Amino acid sequence: MKKILFASTALVATAGVAAAELTWSGSGRLGVTYTEDAANDTMLDHRFRLTVNGVTETDGGVKFEGRIRWQADDAANNGAGATGGAGAAGFAVSTGGFRVDVGSVSDVFDSGDVVSWGGNGVGYTGFLDQAANFEGFRKEGFGAGASDAQTIKGLYSISDFTVNASYTLNDTNIAGSDESWQIGAGYNFGAHRIGAMYGDNADAHANAGSQWAIGADGSFGDFSYTALVGDNDSNDNAGGDIMVGLSGAYAVSAAGSVTGFVSTGGAAANDTSYGIGYAHSLGGGVSLAAGVGSNKAGKTQADAGVTFSF
Numbered sequence: 001m002k003k004i005l006f007a008s009t010a011l012v013a014t015a016g017v018a019a020a021e022l023t024w025s026g027s028g029r030l031g032v033t034y035t036e037d038a039a040n041d042t043m044l045d046h047r048f049r050l051t052v053n054g055v056t057e058t059d060g061g062v063k064f065e066g067r068i069r070w071q072a073d074d075a076a077n078n079g080a081g082a083t084g085g086a087g088a089a090g091f092a093v094s095t096g097g098f099r100v101d102v103g104s105v106s107d108v109f110d111s112g113d114v115v116s117w118g119g120n121g122v123g124y125t126g127f128l129d130q131a132a133n134f135e136g137f138r139k140e141g142f143g144a145g146a147s148d149a150q151t152i153k154g155l156y157s158i159s160d161f162t163v164n165a166s167y168t169l170n171d172t173n174i175a176g177s178d179e180s181w182q183i184g185a186g187y188n189f190g191a192h193r194i195g196a197m198y199g200d201n202a203d204a205h206a207n208a209g210s211q212w213a214i215g216a217d218g219s220f221g222d223f224s225y226t227a228l229v230g231d232n233d234s235n236d237n238a239g240g241d242i243m244v245g246l247s248g249a250y251a252v253s254a255a256g257s258v259t260g261f262v263s264t265g266g267a268a269a270n271d272t273s274y275g276i277g278y279a280h281s282l283g284g285g286v287s288l289a290a291g292v293g294s295n296k297a298g299k300t301q302a303d304a305g306v307t308f309s310f
Helices: 233-237
Strands: 017-033 042-058 063-073 090-095 098-103 151-158 161-168 180-189 190-199 209-220 223-232 240-249 255-265 273-283 285-293 300-309
Touching: 209 233, 223 233
Parallel strands: none
Antiparallel strands: 017 042, 017 300, 042 063, 063 090, 090 098, 098 151, 151 161, 161 180, 180 190, 190 209, 209 223, 223 240, 240 255, 255 273, 273 285, 285 300
């Protein structure tokens, strides 16, 4: 990440403010994607993402943060422009092991604080991962493509133990919006972690009812793994099964790694999803990657391209 420092706003030295900075970071990707039987089965794919993060800290050690993200993607018909612009702002206040996020921020299920949701995805876009068959879950995220719902999330970490909780407000101006709450807890032991999450959505929401997931992730030398199990009332009402996902990554060299996953369950009509991919770092935040897999509809997907970060 490269930092741009502005004398008037990014570096501040006044009574009551210990330090402040403004950082710009971003990423891009460019490549080709394939989806069997799609209207445009082979497409050029690209994405540009720019994030601005402002941080300041009081003399007492309380940190305040604000963040906003711009994002532009290709169009679904092979056009150069589709979604774009800035998402809503997110804020955070933290001190010691406490942190509170407010605004357009990730809830418990989306945050990754206690459970790795997607694990090791395949392809340069991560088009499939261990959560490929996980449907009917409510996950509020952050960014240009996220919901405008207001979320409040609190987190506390002490030693190797982390607990968090979130509440998403009901906004009648957003179609399908309704309140929800979620809780989670995780524990790290060495190179491994286990975690669990539970949430409940109001009856008016499209994914009404309760939802839960448990997961584990870690590494053994050059091999890393993730595992995820979950279910929700939306899936149960549709006659679906408990969803299970596994993924792994193996570093075959200092610059290259192979990833793979399998995801099963969900709706009764779902096929098991699976895939394999390879990524190679060129240094400087640039990587080449490709992957191929089969989705829950039994259709082949693949991609190949380059990603970079700055």
